[in-house]
Amino acid sequence: MPDWKNPPRLFIPGPVKVSADVLEQLARPTLGHRGKEYAQLHAETAEMLKKILFTEQNVFISTSSASGIWEAAIRNCVAPGEKVLATGCGAFSDKWGDVAAMCGADVEELKVEWGKPVLPEMIDEKLAGGKFAAVTIVHNETSTGLMNPVEEISEMMKAKYPDVLVFVDSVSGMVGLPLKFDELGWDVAFASVQKAFAIPPGLAVAAVSNRALEKSRTVPNRGYYFNFELWAKSAEKSQTLVTPNIPHIMALNYQCHKLVNEGMENVWKRHAAMGEFVRTWAKENFDLFCEEKYASNTLTTIKNTKGINVGETIAAVQAKHNTVFGNGYGKLKEQTFRIAHMGDITTDDLKELVGWIDDEIN
Ligand SMILES: Cc1ncc(COP(=O)(O)O)c(C=O)c1O
Known part of the structure; x- marks a missing residue:
């Protein structure tokens, strides 16, 4: 039974x-999300996340699972009808392509057999054939246990397609695998915290480049809950747009301290x-x-x-x-x-x- x-x-x-010491963090008394104490918790956590993700750009904390950021990347940064190259090598990356289409993008798929990687030359060949606004890539495909060669892909993108936005699902990669957001030149990268952050589900972490944020200002019908521009305005005050999952952010803060200390x-x-x-x-x-x-x-x-x-x-x-x-x-x-x-x-x-x-x- x-x-x-x-x-x-x-x-x-x-x-x-999830370790017992992390679970204890979830039991702390809550804070008012517009109070000074929350702003302190938020600012401290965001600062550490920037170190963990090697970025000086935007870091957002979303009270959602990672699938919310699948949608957010597309709805914020791809105008309806713009083309997205959706690369797929397993269940989750394939699904992101479906979600992009559901969000109104004109999706072209690049699918490889499950268990095989998406290689830079495959992306190059597709991008050479049209005008794309963005490409979606999974860092670590959880359905097959495969790491895509994201460093090589990023080098190719920087050299040949510097105007195409790079969206990376690092749901089961972030923290566990090397990820230097600014160096890689990525535009959106995200994870939910029930993977290598080792926190119960209920929160997602996203890095968003300045140019992705700029682009989002030009895209119509981005909605409210996952709106990067509104997120950025709230982040300036060390807040989130809506009442966040504060116990989880306390646990995230705790885990970030451990990660930063470990290096x-x-x-x-x-x-x-x-x-x-x-x-x-x-x-x-x-x-x-x-x-x-x-x-x-x-x-x-x-x-x-x-x-x-x-x-x-x-x-x-x-x-x-x-x-x-x-x-x-x-x-x-x-x-x-x-x-x-x-x-x-x-x-x-x-x-x-x-x-x-x-x-x-x-
Ligand atoms: C690679 C990958 N992307 C996306 C998701 C969806 O994440 P969530 O369930 O947090 O929305 C998962 C979930 O396991 C995943 O492994």
């Missing part, structure tokens, strides 16, 4: 495990080491779903080469240890399974998990 009051330990690729290079190395550990285990027992060069450092998708019953294995580990990992996503269910290694999960946690999987499969 499931019991939500005795929840399983999570190794699914989001929401991920982002160290945080990225820690994630890379966890990725390496899980990949080594995966290769000894199964195989990797993605080519190793593109295999994610925040989650590993494992090809079920042994033909195990993934659902039953997850159920057995849950029954014995109250711990869950992820089945394959969508059409990859049973053919693959996924282990998250982001946020406050440690290599010791992962050793325990793979030991329990070993007990079931050997």
Whole structure:
């Protein structure tokens, strides 16, 4: 019998495990969102986020999940009928293309087989064929456990298409993978906090370039809740446009302190080491779903080469240890399974998990 009051330990690729000290932050007395104390919390958090994302441009905190920023990027920065190149290599990046079309963009898709990366030359070929306002890219595709070569893509974009806006879904990348927003020349990058920030769901973080903000001022019908221009005006006062999810921002502030103290290079190395550990285990027992060069450092998708019953294995580990990992996503269910290694999960946690999987499969 499931019991939500005795929840399983999570190794699914989001929401991920949240440490007890982070949960405590969510229980702090609330603040008035127009008061000086909130402004202090907001300013401090935004400053740290700028360090974490390596940006001196705009950082916004949105009381929404990340899908809200999928819409916001398009609705703010792409005028109805302007062209967007939507690159897709898995369930989430494919979906963003659908959402862009729902928001009125003229979407051209560039889809590659799930598990394969989107390469700069593929984007180049498409962009060369028309006038595009923006391109959408996923940093880390959570359905397949794939890291796109975003540095190479960004270099190509800067050199050949400096006027095309670059929107990056870094939902399962941000914090866990290198991301230097200003250096990469991105225009919108975002994540929800239930991934590598290791906070319960309910908040999204976005970096927005000055030129994206400028462009947004020219776009009609941007709506209210996700309006970048209104967000920026509120941010100047260290506020948000609407009453924000203050407990989550307290937890975000707490996590940002830890990240800044650890140093982002160290945080990225820690994630890379966890990725390496899980990949080594995966290769000894199964195989990797993605080519190793593109295999994610925040989650590993494992090809079920042994033909195990993934659902039953997850159920057995849950029954014995109250711990869950992820089945394959969508059409990859049973053919693959996924282990998250982001946020406050440690290599010791992962050793325990793979030991329990070993007990079931050997
Ligand atoms: C890569 C990616 N993009 C977007 C989303 C949607 O995020 P949210 O559920 O926070 O709206 C997810 C969720 O897992 C994701 O992994």
